Amino acid sequence: MKKFSFLLLFCLFSGSAALAQKMVSGVIKDQAGEPLPGATVSVQGTNKGTAANADGAFEISVNGATDVLEFSFVGYATKTITVGNQTTINVELEEDANALDEVVVVGYGTQKKSDITGAVTSVSAKTLEERPQVNIGQALQGTMPGVNISVNSNTASGASNGINIRGRRSISGGSDPLIVLDGVIYSGSLSDVNINDIQNLEVLKDASASAIYGARGANGVILITTKKGTKGGKPQLNFSTYYGVDVPYAQPDMMDAETFYRRKVERYGADFLTDTEKDVYASGQYADWVDLAVRNGSRVEHNLSVAGGTEVMNYFVSGNFQNVKGVAVNDDFSRASFRANLEINITDWLKLGTNNTLSLTDRSGISASFTDAFYMNPLTRAYNEDGTLTKLPWPEDVGFGNPLENTLYDNSDKTSSFFTNNYLLVDFPFLKGLSYRLNTGYTIRDSKEQTYRGRNSQRGFEANGFATEDVADTRDWLIENVVSYNRSFGKHNIFATALYSAQQRTDESVYIRGNGFPNDVRSFYQFNDAEVLVSNAGYSKQSNESQMLRLNYNYDSKYLLTITGRRDGYSAFGADTKYGLFPSVALGWNISDEAFLQNNRILNQLKLRLSYGQNGNQAISPYRTLASLTKEDYIDGSGNNLIGYRPGGLGNGSLGWETTTSLNLGIDFGLLNSRISGSLDIYSTRTTDLLLSKSIPGINGSTSIIQNIGETKGNGFELALNTRNIVGKEFTWSSQIAFSRNLNQIVNVGLTDDDGNFIDDVGSRWFVGHPISVNYGYVIDGIWQTDEVDGVNLNDYAVKQAGDVKYRDVNGDQRIDEKDRVVIGSLQPDFTLGFNNNFAYKGFSLDLFFYWLEGVTKRSELITTNDFNLRRKIYNVNYWSPTNPTNDFPENADRSTNPLSGGWYEDASFFRLKNVTLSYKIPQNLVDKLRLRRLEVYVNGQNLFTKTKWSGIDPEASDQTDRPFARTYLGGIRLGI
């Protein structure tokens, strides 16, 4: 350490003195001659830089003729020009989706991408524009290696996504990455963020990059920066709108009514059927429940923004409206959002900024119960003769309500959120390079959901009207003090950052439920007349306190070093374990800047990165170290309530954070003048002190307790490859590949055998050497055939007779018992691949995006013997019979043909044409005549083609009895003034 300090000091003092300054100005344009507002200009070897205004104009001070100016802009190749004698430098930047030298946000500051030592990946506004989606998550799927996004359900809000970075490492904690919006750790919902407002989005993947977020960064960090106006730019107005339709596809092959009838008669005889079933069958008016619950969806979006600035301020304001009708009847989503970003230069050393967004979302309406609809007996009645929904579609079996009943409920579900980020930036005039930033964030999120079940529904009828109201509000504040010192001394560049931050979030909720109303007239506004009223109030608060130090040092931008340390405190941890310290170190080497690679014709860019460090995951919610009592009321002899409380669980006062230690080796490269460029990262992680809800014997009055036990490890490989395959005057073709392979596995779950070896926690389904989530159970090897059962005691095989399922005797002891349960297939993909192709010809641009996920096995929920004696329908299975000796599915018989509830598993890998966009830029002379700046029309298609062996609604869907997935056909227009 001491040696290192000396080295550092030596480096610092060897810097040379400053020379006389002069001003250079000019205009930055693209190949088409359009100005590039926001393009950055910097003086190489310093941290001095500025941005072009709305007309593409810039002005920058340089030290002398030998200074080299670097011009860069997201999506364009960086250009360097030696100043020489020029005072005016006009630059034309070439489009290049693979630029390696833009300035990127790294958390508590920005850095040139070439100076970064960590694994950082980013997406630009342009990519997002090609993917017209309601939710950011869906738009990002497959675009960045290592960023895994799963679309779990096709809801109107598009919000049913799982996001994880480099896989799931925590067993009980979430794997959601930390989201930082305009520098503020954001506790709101991604649904509230307008995609059109995003300037760029960066993901910090390795320990070096995310260690600055300490105990909160173990799952990676997503940094979202919203658009800003440019200083001195003319106001620019952008308007865009689209309309699209969603057409559901891929209905699973469930038993149709005819088949269902036949199967039931086959099993029980025709007399067994109830009158309703017989009547419906005779009438031929079958109920196709899923079909009744589904519709063609639609989506519309309007977005308007204005950006600009003067010498002392810049602004960006926008308004956005979205209205989506999902493919499930009654699944509606609308959102209006407004943004105002403003930055004021009070003096040349003092800047004040504010970023504000207001978002109003409406999810009113409840869709049908798809689980009920999928399994519902088709020989039943959905409608009464007067066209109203039946309360009991099958009067003889009143256990089955109408699956469409939810659509009758009066439901209002609205959320409003306001997020404000205000900051003060001081560049201390007395000490060059020293700056201070006071950053604050405040989030308000209020939601209210009201539901009334009237007498037209079964539930409402029985309760004489049933109303609920759920009100929740969140308040979250954050204060950060960031001090930075950013200065170059000759070839020594130092960038030091120190942080103190405090954040507190309070959640409060009130719930009211009432029933027994005089009538339905006032819907959910009649609690005062309820016969029965139940209510509850909730409260939760969590606090974080953090300190962070980061030192970036580079020599000549060739040799890079980053050291960080963060200390975090979190209120939910135990009294003695509230604080944790998270260090990291990273090295980088820009090899291509070395003399031996200068002007190399093949390899124009090469950089090595190596990082090692620790992150935490505060995987528990507040109050989990405490054992609160569970309410368990009794009654006295007069029917009055007697309040009761009993032990509800076991508290553990010594809980702490989970620690992920990771090592990352990365290479950034550019070949053939960056015709081919990309990054390759390999990494390994080890997560220790996992917070596990460990299964314990129920003797303890609880079947689980949370402990810091257990360990997972993982490794992976990521490749981002950008190629410009054809670069012609009029035709270009470029591709982007994002390949990820991530393998995580459990190392131990806190259990050992007598010899000290780690063993599985079968009760919790955690298996050493396997990923965290697994399929586990008995393997079905087909069906016992008539000629196989002679001389076999089927009782030993847990079944009765030919036609029953044949469980695999895994351990070969000629007996089926729980020892024969095994892990089946894998829920962790072998790899995912996003493959984007862009073809441009004159004003036309065609974007084709493919997504491939390989190597996942899932249990089919629709192929099941759990048919409730054919009171429910299932998948259209091929039943065994003596004359149909299949191995597909057991006999259609009134006995337990699958007593151990084995499952049928299928390959859920898929290859999908996820997104196609064809856009046309109206020629500039025409646009000029219309007095516009820009005019573009486009059509877009989503999920147009999927190749999979999966038989359910969609291989991605987390629940197979859910609304179908859809193809989206969409057309839109973008114009600028």
Add this chain to the structure above:
Amino acid sequence: MKNSIIKSALFLVLVIFSTSCGDDFLDENPRDSLFGNTLFVNRDGLQQGLNAVYALARQERIERAGASHEASVMWKTGTDVAWGNYTYASLRAFDIYGANLTPADGTMNSIFNWLYDVVNASNTIISRSESANIDWQGGSEAQNLANKNLIVAQARLLRAWAYRHLTGSWGDVPLSLEEIDGNTFRTYWERTPVATIQLEMEKDWLFAEANLPDNYGNPSVLSKAVAQHYLAELYLTMGGAENFAKAEQKAEAVINNPNFKLITKRFGSQSSQPGVPFMDQFGEQNALPTQGNTETLWSFLNAADVTGTEDIAMRRTWVNRYYNLTQDDRWAFSVYGGRGLGRTMHTLYVEGLYEKKDDRYSKFALSKYYLKAEGGDTVFTKVPTFANWKVNDAYWPATKKWDSYPDLERVDNSGQYNNMPYLRLAETYLLAAEAEFRLNKLDEAKDHINAVRVRSNATPITAADVTVDYILDERARELLSEEHRRYTLNRFGLLVSRTKKYNKFSEIEEKNKLYPLPQDFIDSNAGPTKQNPGW
């Protein structure tokens, strides 16, 4: 230069370490929750803990872990007296056994854990009551002690009640007698021999007997009669002449308690309508001593539309699917108390046990027919021959004990929300008779049996009639759908043979005398977990 670096370094350090929130910034104060150390500090708080244990015990009659039958069919069906009519996968484990019952059975695992919830909730009250800091709110030392003993006695009674089920179902089970919290929980448990646990149960019930009230005037405080009843049963289970004598003595103590009497005359809310005294006990608003029911020792308390309500599943379990008989008019049938699922019915053996004149076989006790409210044909129930005895039979007559309390507004609710008798004096009479039979006091045994019979208009028996089979027959007649038949049969060593003889659907074998230890317990326990014999 040097100066500036030092200055900036100082500034950085200053910012980082000078700004800090207060010391308590990260302290937690969950304002919407209660904790043991904030609630169990005085009599009122411990009483609330006790209320929860009563509520837990009542869960014996709820649907558990996705089942649609009361939990305690596990101890009633799959025997000589009850079989599965409208059965389904998770019920077959208890109705039929064979391959249907595995250690992983979800309902069985859930019942095991629930019983230990009762144990731990009771232990918490018992352990915390020993703290010197409890404010017993008595005003005097004597009253403080009385307050304490009353609460501890109830907690100990209910703890032993849970061990009765645990030992009765699984035999040797881990014994836990102290509160368990986040610091004292264990993953290593050994099975304690039944005999050892029985000694603890005896101590608990003896303490309860000594400290509980004589009468059941407050239906949310159990009386000493319950403790004595269970002691009588425990001594019969433990066996041996000395214990049989103790059993007789404890049963007699209940029978001779002037606060409890068999119901021999019509009473209560339906007494002006046709009926029989026996069934009045199960009538609407007749379950409590305060309502005139002198026979109940323990009634599960319930009410609709309060937070302490519970969805009791007796009707769903024991009432047949009469609505399948007239498919056009479901709502009219609500006069019969809503929808039964016909999960479990009495066997043909029980059906044949009664004299025609026995009130317990009358149309008031068993459903002989169904009437439609809006007129039309009467639908008569039918009892098949042994050969034609099949499952899914909506004509099979069902007990009407759980039939009353119709609520037209809630006809489709799954649960029942009325007070219900759980433990009756009639069973104590039969325990007394059993003890006396064992002690060869056949005259006394005959008298106790006859007391139960005569009340229901059945022919009295003679001392010579008292046999093991007769005791079992009488229990079946009297306690249909109430009795934990497994324990009774196991007490006589007759579970397997009688079930094989009388229940044509059961695949019972020797190993079914005990349930298999739950897989969840085996998987999570670090201690030795030898399965029960045959499993």
